[in-house]
Amino acid sequence: xxxxxxxxxxxxxxxxxxxxxxxxxxxxxxxxxxxxxxxxxxxxxxxxxxxxxxxxxxxxxxxxxxxxxxxxxxxxxxxxxxxxxxxxxxxxxxxxxxxxxxxxxxxxxxxxxxxxxxxxxxxxxxxxxxxxxxxxxxxxxxxxxxxxxxxxxxxxxxxxxx
Numbered sequence: 001x002x003x004x005x006x007x008x009x010x011x012x013x014x015x016x017x018x019x020x021x022x023x024x025x026x027x028x029x030x031x032x033x034x035x036x037x038x039x040x041x042x043x044x045x046x047x048x049x050x051x052x053x054x055x056x057x058x059x060x061x062x063x064x065x066x067x068x069x070x071x072x073x074x075x076x077x078x079x080x081x082x083x084x085x086x087x088x089x090x091x092x093x094x095x096x097x098x099x100x101x102x103x104x105x106x107x108x109x110x111x112x113x114x115x116x117x118x119x120x121x122x123x124x125x126x127x128x129x130x131x132x133x134x135x136x137x138x139x140x141x142x143x144x145x146x147x148x149x150x151x152x153x154x155x156x157x158x159x160x161x162x
Contacts, residue, residue, distance in 0.1 A: 003058075010060035019148075022062070023055035025071065032078045033091050043099045044070045069103035079121050123156045132157040 014021045030040055041051040046067045053059040062068045077083050077098070082090035126135060135157030143150040 007057040010057040013060045014057070017061060021057065023057070025075070026051065026055050029071070029074050029078070032083075033074070033095055034088075035095070039095075043074070043095050045099075066103050070098050070101060073098045073101060073103065076121070079125050081125070084125065122152070126153065126156040 011021050018025070026037070026040065029035075030037060033040070035043070037051055037055070038048040041048040044051070044067050046054075046062070046064070050059070054062055062071070074094070077094040080090075080094075083094050130138065135153045139150040139153035139157065142153065
């Protein structure tokens with residue numbers, strides 16, 4: 001199989017396994033934490049060349065479940081108020097927390113459909129960005145192409161301000 005076809009197959013597998021190409025997820029983390037790919041690889045516990053291969057689709061998956069768990073931890077930390085504010089100290093603390101973590105991975109530790117804890121962080125964050133009507137309108141725009149994200153926005157839009 002030629003390189004281009006292998007990459008396309010791997011990217012399709014990433015969409016199936018991870019919800020989107022890993023390169024997209026990693027690039028968001030690089031931007032959110034203002035780090036290089038090599039620095040992010042160090043935090044995740046993976047070599048920089050391996051991360052590059054996963055991002056480009058030359059490799060289909062992250063073989064080490066702890067690396068995937070750290071990536072998910074960072075994605076969740078982006079949603080916390082101190083990290084979302086862009087505070088350099090908060091960004092560094094979050095990166096160091098994840099770097100030092102020793103995640104255990106089981107079928108219960110990585111929820112597929114989110115949890116109440118996720119909603120406790122995500123919903124207030126979204127409500128600070130937009131009111132219920134705006135969240136609902138955004139969900140309508142995204143609904144056909146991104147149904148899971150649209151449903152999250154609809155649920156966040158229904159939460160009453162405390």
